[in-house]
Amino acid sequence: MIHSTAIIAPGAKLAADVSVGPYVVIGENVEIGAGTSIGPHTVIEGRTTIGCDNQIFQFASIGAVPQDLKFHGEETTLIIGDRNKIREFTTLHLGTEDGGGITTVGSDNLFMAYSHVAHDCVVGNHVILANGATLAGHVEIDNYAIMGGLSAVHQFGRVGAHVMASGGSMIAQDIPPYTIVQGDRAKVVGLNLIGLKRRGFSADVLKTIKQAYKLVFRSGMKLEDAISEIESTIETSAELDLFVSFIKKSERGLAR
DSSP, rough: OOOOOOOEEOOOOOOOOOOOOOOOOTTTTTOTTTTEEETTEEOOOEEEEOOOOOOOOOTOOOEOOSSSSTSSOOEEEEEEEEEEOTTTTTTOOOTTTTTTSSSEEOOOOEOTOOEOOTTTTOOOSSSOOOTTTTEOEEEEEEETOOOOOOEEEOOOEEEETTTEEEEEEEEBBOTTEEEEEEBTEEEEEEEOOOHHHTOOOOOHHHHHHHHHHHHHTSSSOHHHHHHHHHHHSSSSOOOHHHHHHHEEESSSBBBO
């Protein structure tokens, strides 16, 4: 399962069935779970923990030090969950001390070729980063978000669950759940209704999400007034609570 040309440091911990291709380099502080396969010329370094059944394709770079001039070799980590597909030339970096020390990637994600996850990011589950999509430091991407090709998110930006970002989107402010964004600088242009229906959202829940969306993005109301109107007039649900709580926590402002 381990090619003869691979270089694996003595301290690395690999499950018995991990597959390691030609010319792979794995550092001494790396842990890799069962069922994971690692393609040729991949480099995995730093204090990196990778879960089970991940597919890592050729030339990926995982666990490299942050592209942050404030980083001076502190002991920080990268944690990756299960069943992720990490395609060619993808880069996933360690955290920084200022950002809590951890970059976190969930499970069942697809990182397409040349995508980038910078230091201290938090990526949820079932996320897709298309070719060349880039996350700056400290970015949060919630479950089922899809980042189109060559899109980018500003430092400390947040992208909500089930968001669809069009190719080339330059995201400088927070994007609430369930929405579609596009442009430079990216603005919300509608709801991701097709995606929500595919994921089993009921007609009743979709109705309340539409009502809330119109109040925030189409009514002309101040944001505080729109939220107050949502909470007082629309029947609550877990899905609607997610939308409202995301907006309330926004520090960079919404891309309205």
